[in-house]
Amino acid sequence: MIADKYISLGAVLISVAPVSVLAGNFINNNDSLITNVSGTTADIKQWHQVFNIDDSLLKAENVYAIDMNPEEPLTFSKTQSVQSLTVNFKTQSQIDKVVKATELKLILPEGVVRSTHGDIVVRCSQHTDCKYDIDNTWTGKEGHQMILLALDLQPGESYSLTVPVTLEKTLPAEIAPIEAVIGQSPSVKLDSPDRIVAQNSVTGGKKAVKVENRVSVHALEAASQKVKDAKTFTAHVVAEGVESTDKLSLTDGTHSWPMTLQTECEIKDTSCFNADLPIPTDPFTFSLTAVVTAQNEELNRTQLVTPLRDDSIAPFNFLIQCDEPASAADGCMLNWADENRPAPVPYLADDSWLTLSNIYKHNRISAETYKHLNDLMKENGPLVVIPRNDGPQGWKPLLTFENTNKTPRLNKERMDAGDKDVHGLITPGDILPRYGVLHFYYGK
Numbered sequence: 001m002i003a004d005k006y007i008s009l010g011a012v013l014i015s016v017a018p019v020s021v022l023a024g025n026f027i028n029n030n031d032s033l034i035t036n037v038s039g040t041t042a043d044i045k046q047w048h049q050v051f052n053i054d055d056s057l058l059k060a061e062n063v064y065a066i067d068m069n070p071e072e073p074l075t076f077s078k079t080q081s082v083q084s085l086t087v088n089f090k091t092q093s094q095i096d097k098v099v100k101a102t103e104l105k106l107i108l109p110e111g112v113v114r115s116t117h118g119d120i121v122v123r124c125s126q127h128t129d130c131k132y133d134i135d136n137t138w139t140g141k142e143g144h145q146m147i148l149l150a151l152d153l154q155p156g157e158s159y160s161l162t163v164p165v166t167l168e169k170t171l172p173a174e175i176a177p178i179e180a181v182i183g184q185s186p187s188v189k190l191d192s193p194d195r196i197v198a199q200n201s202v203t204g205g206k207k208a209v210k211v212e213n214r215v216s217v218h219a220l221e222a223a224s225q226k227v228k229d230a231k232t233f234t235a236h237v238v239a240e241g242v243e244s245t246d247k248l249s250l251t252d253g254t255h256s257w258p259m260t261l262q263t264e265c266e267i268k269d270t271s272c273f274n275a276d277l278p279i280p281t282d283p284f285t286f287s288l289t290a291v292v293t294a295q296n297e298e299l300n301r302t303q304l305v306t307p308l309r310d311d312s313i314a315p316f317n318f319l320i321q322c323d324e325p326a327s328a329a330d331g332c333m334l335n336w337a338d339e340n341r342p343a344p345v346p347y348l349a350d351d352s353w354l355t356l357s358n359i360y361k362h363n364r365i366s367a368e369t370y371k372h373l374n375d376l377m378k379e380n381g382p383l384v385v386i387p388r389n390d391g392p393q394g395w396k397p398l399l400t401f402e403n404t405n406k407t408p409r410l411n412k413e414r415m416d417a418g419d420k421d422v423h424g425l426i427t428p429g430d431i432l433p434r435y436g437v438l439h440f441y442y443g444k
Contacts, residue, residue, distance in 0.1 A: 104148035108140030109176035118164030354424030
């Protein structure tokens with residue numbers, strides 16, 4: 001007989017084994033007569049049956065009540081950079097026994113992190129000392145979301161979990177809600193009388209995140225970057241939520257350039273900043289980050305230019321493709337960005353990064369094409385790069401940066417034989433365009 005209505009067994013095995021009985025008549029517990037019972041054990045065979053009683057376990061939503069005050073978003077501002085996130089929970093009124101080993105998972109969205117200012121706190125309504133197990137190293141990120149590891153919930157008692165959280169320096173366009181999920185720990189086995197909640201059953205709540213006077217920096221517009229002279233360009237950055245006293249600077253990781261707030265901006269309710277920077281020479285390593293500060297406190301950090309590394313999503317396309325198999329008369333194309341994803345800033349051509357071997361090193365030319373071109377040089381000796389008549393000096397289409405109409409020229413220096421290609425494809429010092437396709441071939 002199961003005396004406790006909350007007892008929860010995953011399954012019960014009922015077995016009947018052979019026993020010795022005497023022939024005769026018997027009365028069952030319903031006072032009905034059972035007759036003709038044989039007097040030998042051979043006539044009673046062993047019988048067993050498994051009854052699945054998982055249905056006796058309750059869904060988490062029928063055991064727990066959880067409240068994150070969803071009507072009021074967790075609001076951050078310049079003056080309130082750290083907020084306390086509170087999750088209130090308890091067992092529902094119809095649950096009149098202890099729910100042991102309750103665990104709670106807290107999931108922080110992209111842009112929100114645990115603050116180092118303040119502790120994780122668990123409070124009980126009727127006891128000054130809650131017996132709980134929390135993870136003080138909790139981050140809230142994927143793979144590390146379980147914060148409350150074990151807490152026995154008493155009937156009629158309310159609980160709260162409070163965590164200090166703050167915003168990351170770089171924020172997504174929209175911040176998803178914070179989520180809390182509560183359930184009974186797997187440490188309470190299915191065949192334990194303490195198991196009340198069905199296995200893998202959880203319930204939870206959400207809390208919206210709001211950022212007031214949010215500081216954000218727009219992606220660079222290639223059309224707004226202007227060439228100033230042969231080695232300098234004027235970077236133009238648009239930001240939102242900045243005050244006139246806030247400062248914005250650009251850094252490549254080694255050097256920093258303060259930007260000047262402009263009196264006018266082309267986009268409504270934004271601020272525009274300008275700074276003169278050296279034109280970078282290597283897209284495979286160059287990065288550029290905007291940093292917004294107020295009273296020496298960093299408010300925002302946004303990467304504007306990402307290096308063209310092999311292991312990252314390229315900010316723009318850069319490939320060399322040649323007809324196969326390559327020969328002296330075959331045509332090749334240098335594809336430099338495109339209309340939909342132009343190069344964010346101008347780059348200077350030189351003899352370090354625009355060589356065939358370096359382009360191959362960064363997987364911007366196929367191994368087969370690279371081998372064909374090297375074989376071509378070995379067979380024919382030093383070669384020159386010759387433009388094809390598909391546009392201005394081999395470029396079609398072509399769109400240069402503002403303040404320069406100079407077309408990047410193919411490097412007329414002779415290519416060394418074999419892997420010793422010491423000359424770049426473009427004349428050193430020429431400025432690469434916003435986007436374009438250079439059509440060329442190798443000749444004697």
